Amino acid sequence: MVKTLRVPEATVTRLSIYSRYLERLDRNGVTSVSSGEIADGVGVSPAQVRKDLAYFGEFGTRGVGYNVKDLMRYTLKILGLDRHWNLVMVGAGNLGYALCTYKGFNMRGFSIVGVFDNDLTKIGKRINDLEVLPMESMPDIIKDHNVRIGIIATPTRAAQEVADYMIKCGMQAILNFAPLPLTLPDYIEVRNVDLSVKLEILTFNLGFKSAQNV
């Protein structure tokens, strides 16, 4: 039976964390796990774990717990990770380079199949087995590799224009690393990864603690 309740984004976020934790348990040969153990492992409450899973069905056995491999597969499937996802990226600077070589994406079934830049000094360079291409090549790559998600790793000033172009090329979702809120049509899925926001939460919190500083 499919639950049609709206799922909180926080739940999806935690699901991603759970599934990675389950992969680790599985690699370590653990076959069974309880909501309490998952909770301890990722730093939430056991009730939260069960509640999150309850949005999608019943995956455990009362009195026993969860089968690690099964729950891992279920969570991956829920997240849409039971398949392979091809991505394109714009921005071949240091951040773009780091993201292209980031193992964490591959481990979750993501492949960056095209890297684009408008900087002539960057076009033609190689990142792993990819050549940095001019922006005009994007439509072909997208078509050839069935790409639906684009990553923006450009300087802030270019981000909006790049996003607009991506949408023109048919992208349905954008992961934006530029610290700028993008203005896009509602039907486009966008999430921002702002590298310094979390840092500023830390400085905010440290502000209430003993300064002991210069």
Add this chain to the structure above:
Amino acid sequence: MVKTLRVPEATVTRLSIYSRYLERLDRNGVTSVSSGEIADGVGVSPAQVRKDLAYFGEFGTRGVGYNVKDLMRYTLKILGLDRHWNLVMVGAGNLGYALCTYKGFNMRGFSIVGVFDNDLTKIGKRINDLEVLPMESMPDIIKDHNVRIGIIATPTRAAQEVADYMIKCGMQAILNFAPLPLTLPDYIEVRNVDLSVKLEILTFNLGFKSAQNV
């Protein structure tokens, strides 16, 4: 009057966004702004903007709005960004390199003053004007530069050990880029930046839309 109410983390996150938006307005020569304009600029509701600010005081003028430069300074001060913050980082791989050269940190008053690695092939290399140092050098750098915050940009398997070492060296807060929940004492402030979680929120959401795929 100081409000002692607990401030939601979501509010702090938005404050960080507001303050960057205000900096942009200020650079563009805008001197006055309303909660509605801020709201439109960053994609939240006007009431939300006012509520967020209300946790910290009254910064506007009724009937008029906010002075851009003043509000910018207030928000920066609230976030603890009215001062300079020195950081250390462990992990001189591609991600570490990208973070070291990331302009967004400098623009907000952050400086990475030490980069460490235990990989002998990386130690001695230069990133900008910094030399990659062995882990043993961390305590001296921290003391010399009054560092309170550490960044972890290592492979997942090293992250916990690095975090423990940072705390031994006196760090009070950690920004962790490794996709692994760290187990640390309560008095340490930790935030994780997981590069693929947001990507998986996108795939989750795309899962409910027309597949049109292979």
Add this chain to the structure above:
DNA sequence: TATATCATGTGAAGTAAATAACATTAACTG
């Protein structure tokens, strides 16, 4: 100086999320 307009600040109302509590079912024990 009265009047109209504007936009903040805030208490109240509404919504959403997290936690607690417990009934249910499975496994183990003697």
Add this chain to the structure above:
DNA sequence: CAGTTAATGTTATTTACTTCACATGATATA
């Protein structure tokens, strides 16, 4: 095979967050 323990799934409760609505104070206008 009854009794005990364990851990899920789910309802109820509490807490937290957001939105609404409006009184308040400021500016502009005639």
